[in-house]
Amino acid sequence: MANKTIVTAEPGKQELFITREFDAPRELVFKAHTDPSIYSQWVGPHGMEMTIEKWEMSDGGSYRYTHERDGHKYAFFGVTHEVHAPERIIGTFEFDGLPERGHVILGATNFEQLPDGRSRVVHQSVFRSVADRDGMVQSGMERGVSDGYEKLDDLLAKETAATVNA
Amino acid sequence: MDTFTALAEPTRRNILEMLAANGNLSATDIYKKFKATPPAISQHLKVLREAKLVRVEKRAQQRIYFINPEPLHDLEKWVHQFAAYWEERYQALDKILEIEKEKEKNNG
Numbered sequence: 001m002a003n004k005t006i007v008t009a010e011p012g013k014q015e016l017f018i019t020r021e022f023d024a025p026r027e028l029v030f031k032a033h034t035d036p037s038i039y040s041q042w043v044g045p046h047g048m049e050m051t052i053e054k055w056e057m058s059d060g061g062s063y064r065y066t067h068e069r070d071g072h073k074y075a076f077f078g079v080t081h082e083v084h085a086p087e088r089i090i091g092t093f094e095f096d097g098l099p100e101r102g103h104v105i106l107g108a109t110n111f112e113q114l115p116d117g118r119s120r121v122v123h124q125s126v127f128r129s130v131a132d133r134d135g136m137v138q139s140g141m142e143r144g145v146s147d148g149y150e151k152l153d154d155l156l157a158k159e160t161a162a163t164v165n166a
Numbered sequence: 167m168d169t170f171t172a173l174a175e176p177t178r179r180n181i182l183e184m185l186a187a188n189g190n191l192s193a194t195d196i197y198k199k200f201k202a203t204p205p206a207i208s209q210h211l212k213v214l215r216e217a218k219l220v221r222v223e224k225r226a227q228q229r230i231y232f233i234n235p236e237p238l239h240d241l242e243k244w245v246h247q248f249a250a251y252w253e254e255r256y257q258a259l260d261k262i263l264e265i266e267k268e269k270e271k272n273n274g
Contacts, residue, residue, distance in 0.1 A: 012176065028263055028266055029259075
């Protein structure tokens with residue numbers, strides 16, 4: 001696999017970056033992030049049903065979607081601050097399943113055009129505290145999304161080995 | 167205290183970098199390299215010991231500090247797991263993009 005996901009999380013910082021290149025022009029990759037019928041096809045973990053309850057991808061809009069598995073529902077929501085086709089999306093992100101509110105993330109996604117019809121997505125997440133960020137990274141996020149989804153760990157370990165050795 | 171928290175403090179990262187560069191250092195050597203008081207640095211060393219990022223050997227009256235890279239490997243593992251989670255998503259997106267590219271070609 002030529003395209004690799006790179007996560008950068010420097011110690012002691014409240015932010016992290018996720019970078020990935022795609023064999024598609026940025027207009028299309030941008031569309032895949034804003035068109036609900038496309039977005040719902042790729043953003044959910046395997047074996048989970050995704051339902052979009054609200055989807056306003058425009059300045060000052062908001063969204064809410066759920067992942068469901070074995071009767072357990074996990075909801076995510078936020079507001080869209082800026083949706084500037086085809087180069088940038090800025091908005092908030094919160095998991096509606098934590099014991100308390102307030103662990104909101106500010107996300108900024110940039111879409112860069114590369115030569116030969118390729119593109120690069122750089123996603124920056126800014127957390128309210130270093131602990132919030134580290135908690136998210138430590139849980140690998142998948143545990144927050146799908147409690148008891150143990151098989152994923154094995155799968156991830158294999159995937160990780162492949163990613164690291166690639 | 168976990169690895170992330172121990173690493174979140176610049177002085178502690180400094181100490182680890184010094185140990186990585188020098189192999190090992192006595193507590194006295196470490197104190198000398200900082201403007202902060204020995205008790206303050208001693209507190210940081212305690213945090214690093216508890217997080218198992220360093221280990222200590224007693225030699226005569228000296229306490230010699232060594233870096234212990236194991237917890238850093240765990241940290242790397244977490245970051246890689248997180249990356250793998252996103253990679254899984256993005257591989258799904260790769261497939262969808264191929265389909266969408268075909269659609270656009272046929273429509274255009």
